Amino acid sequence: MEPHDRFLNVVDVEATCWQGRPPAGQVSEIIEIGLCVVDLQTRERVERHRVLVRPERSTVSAFCTELTGLTQEEVDGGVPFAEACALLEREHHARSRAWASWGDYDRKQFERQCAAARVRYPFGRRHTNAKAAYSAAHGLPRRLGMDGALRHAGLPLEGRHHSGADDAWNIAALVLDIVAAGAWPT
Secondary structure, eight states, X not given: OOOTTTEEEEEEEEEOOOSSSOOTTXXXXXXXXXXXXXXXXXXXXXXXXXXXXXXXXXXXXXXXXXXXXXXXXXXXXXXXXXXXXXXXXXXXXXXXXXXXXXXXXHHHHHHHHHHHHTOOOOSOSOEEEHHHHHHHHTTOSSOXXXXXXXXXXXXXXXXXXXXXXXXXXXXXXXXXXXHHTTOOOO
């Protein structure tokens, strides 16, 4: 059994999206789950994961592909949403491990999709909005987007913005910045 509160899952999702409203009969669904494990004791990013999820009630638009780099063909090879949630629990201790995301979108998207699909919510209650924590740690008057926070912290954007795996990796770097400032909420 792993030590309590040593590891943190940093999660970033990408979902089907459109320029404007969704087409009739389609809803935004998670198509990629990026996850980076942070060791809060050693203060380093120790694992990086990407789970592609096959959408069931939507398709990947050209706008979505341009934004995320994901294509319909790619996500067609992904796992069903229920399987992705079970994998988070089984392989990443999602129910017992604290987790963070940049803002509340990711948490709310999981809650909505789990309710709609009647799938068990894979996470425990210990969620931190890293966007709010970063703003508080640095005394900022407004919350920055991830890319703005990276610039503010003097950190590089590694990989592609709006790639779940790359964004989780970058958010984890910002989490470590907050930890280094002694301001990570416990």
